[in-house]
Amino acid sequence: MSPAIRVVEGGLFATVQDLGRVGHQGLGVPPSGALDPVSLRTANLVVGNPPGTAALEMCRLGCTLEVEADSVRVALAGARVSPPMLESMVLRRGDTLAIGRIAGGACYLAVEGGFDIAPVLGSLSTYTRAGFGGLHGGRLLAGDRLPLVRPAATPRRERRLPHPVPAGRDRPLRVLLGPQDDHFTEEAIDALLSADFTVTPHADRMGLRLSGPRLTHVGRPEIATDGLATGALQVPGSGHPIALLPDRHTSGGYPKICAVIAADLHRLGQSVPGTVLRFEAVAPEQARVALARLESAMAGMADLLSEA
Amino acid sequence: MPLPEPRLLPLGDAALTVEFGPAYTPEAAARARSLDRQLQGTEGIVERVATLRSLTIHYDPRRLSLRRLTALLRGLAPAAETEAEGARWMLPICYEGEYAPDLTDLAARLGMPPGEVVAIHAAGRYLAAMVGGYPGYPYLAGLDPRLAAPRRTTPRIAVPAGSLGVANEFTAIYPQTVPGGWNLIGRTPVPLFDPLREPPSLVATGDEVRFRPIPPAEFAALAEGFRAGADPVALCRA
Known part of the structure; x- marks a missing residue:
């Protein structure tokens, strides 16, 4: 049989994701892709793949996997799990790997060489709501087989990272106000930038509903549909924001009070129900510097790799 | 009569919405489509989403700064509206x-x-x-x-x-x-x-x-x- 990883237990919500589907938002197709792209890239770095290679994204409760190949090299990164993280390891035919509970939003399992799955619209990312991408358009279930590109691990030493990319866990998420901050009262903007917001159980790959002080609109709580972005905080009539994640719609009719900057999207993507979020407004120049710092930290990770 | 200047609204640091009006009008939608076509192939622009009144430009902030994108947009001549432009x-x-x-x-x-x-x-x-x-x-x-x-x-x-x-x-x-x-x-x-x-x-x-x-x-x-x-x-x- 062709080399594969067999899913013994599907976990809570596991999908194949890469860095997203680019170029089809104009037709209403969301980008999808990893909730935490930094951890996806980290897992790929450790296992020796190009950074955007599709990996297994697991949320809250991970899969149990069995190797149906001579061997396969894997690496885990992202939210904490019990198996060793940030180090590559070779699993052999018949070995099982139980990921178990995930302490955070998403954990990534990268496999050396990647999965042998045909891209849909240029990406391996799974978009479950329309049922395409990934293995079969849906979340992984017991019995699924993830085909592997490589029949066996390449002979080389294992590698590890001493620590993940520093995430600044306790810092507020940095946002740019707008595009519709003028649709909210001054008190709403003050509350957005000073209060705690808690992620409610209404959280999936489309977005996170937040609870906190009510953000009051000036006038009607709707606008004529315009474009959406991952990280934008749209506020419906309830006054409680929804932070948009990669499976969001491409356009929508609720005013967006602010949007999380690119350098902090991976932190937003690691939120789970109960996570407390705070927001800090920054200027575009600060956002630019923050992203340059993140990219240079990512580039520095390659130098931190050590051989076991 | 000159066309009103669109509003440029940042949507985070990797997207910018060019708003031609507060609601749908055939003119606003046509201007969004025209700008969409004008920006095709622009370095640093990842993709574009035309709506009934605006165009959202998703860009790579590593390759294109907001300042340069804004200057580029301000420098574009308003495109002539064309009907029956598609299939x-x-x-x-x-x-x-x-x-x-x-x-x-x-x-x-x-x-x-x-x-x-x-x-x-x-x-x-x-x-x-x-x-x-x-x-x-x-x-x-x-x-x-x-x-x-x-x-x-x-x-x-x-x-x-x-x-x-x-x-x-x-x-x-x-x-x-x-x-x-x-x-x-x-x-x-x-x-x-x-x-x-x-x-x-x-x-x-x-x-x-x-x-x-x-x-x-x-x-x-x-x-x-x-x-x-x-x-x-x-x-x-x-």
Whole structure:
């Protein structure tokens, strides 16, 4: 049989994701892709793949996997799990790997060489709501087989990272106000930038509903549909924001009070129900510097790799 | 009269919305489509989303700064509006029976016989003013004002794929089975969106769409044909 990883237990919500589907938002197709792209890239770095290679994204409760190949090299990164993280390891035919509970939003399992799955619209990312991408358009279930590109691990030493990319866990998420901050009262903007917001159980790959002080609109709580972005905080009539994640719609009719900057999207993507979020407004120049710092930290990770 | 300057609204640090007006107007939608075309191939711009009143530009802030993007936009000459800029489609629609669950209701609300609703709708020539919301969902402008009616007060939990809806000044077709509140007056057997097709959406923003009424028997035959692999592009090009 062709080399594969067999899913013994599907976990809570596991999908194949890469860095997203680019170029089809104009037709209403969301980008999808990893909730935490930094951890996806980290897992790929450790296992020796190009950074955007599709990996297994697991949320809250991970899969149990069995190797149906001579061997396969894997690496885990992202939210904490019990198996060793940030180090590559070779699993052999018949070995099982139980990921178990995930302490955070998403954990990534990268496999050396990647999965042998045909891209849909240029990406391996799974978009479950329309049922395409990934293995079969849906979340992984017991019995699924993830085909592997490589029949066996390449002979080389294992590698590890001493620590993940520093995430600044306790810092507020940095946002740019707008595009519709003028649709909210001054008190709403003050509350957005000073209060705690808690992620409610209404959280999936489309977005996170937040609870906190009510953000009051000036006038009607709707606008004529315009474009959406991952990280934008749209506020419906309830006054409680929804932070948009990669499976969001491409356009929508609720005013967006602010949007999380690119350098902090991976932190937003690691939120789970109960996570407390705070927001800090920054200027575009600060956002630019923050992203340059993140990219240079990512580039520095390659130098931190050590051989076991 | 010079066109009003659009508003440039940052949507985070990797997207910028160019807003041509607070609501849909044919002019605002046309300007969004024109700018969309003008920006094709611009270094650093990842993709663009035209809506009925704006264009959202997703860019890579590592390659293109907000300042440079803004300067580039301010330097562009407003593009001439062109109509019928896209492809032309003739879509078969069955306006009968189970395929048109809201037709009788809508006709009563509009005070005309159902046959007249169908005749007016099928005689229309529509412009895909925007595609989005759901993958491949076209907002078709040009609905006869006599057919303008608000959405249903209670949206349906599942509108069958291919359903033709009308609401306010638009008509649209649901490419997938999704929740929706438009008044359903027909259904097409044509698969409007297929992620394995290139391009995946039959109708693109700027295309012209007309409708051809078909009886249920033809609906069934066409649906069977598409299931067997018939090419909707070849069958529906006007």
